[in-house]
Amino acid sequence: MTQPQDDRSAVREMMADVAPRLADITNEVVVDQLWEHDDLSPRDRSFITVAALTALYRTDQLRAHIGRALDNGVTREEIGAIITHMAAYAGWPTAVNAVTVAREVYEERDG
Secondary structure, three states, X not given: OOOOHHHXXXXXXXXXXXXXXXXXXXXXXXXXXXXXXXXXXXXXHXXXXXXXXXXXXXXXXXXXXXXXXXXXXXXXHHHHHHHHHHHHHHOHHHHXXXXXXXXXXXXXXXX
16 A cells, blocks of 8 residues: 555655655655555554554654544544553553543544
């Protein structure tokens, strides 16, 4: 499955004016080589990424990846389970932060 051009363009636009080479490397390595490799499904990658970003308290990236996880077939209930599971391993504040981020993503999507 190829990364939609819109996603690649959004990554490029977000970074290009400040760090154009970082934008290129992100698309070439993270998008093309990591996310597009066939050793894990996009859904599995989303599960892992949401857990990691929750644990690392990376709010901005978590917001984008919760949206991507939903697009990749991860349910809201599963996202809640990931966040709950991470509370035991990454700490309660990280889980509470992730709940806040998830709520914002859901509200944005629900309109």
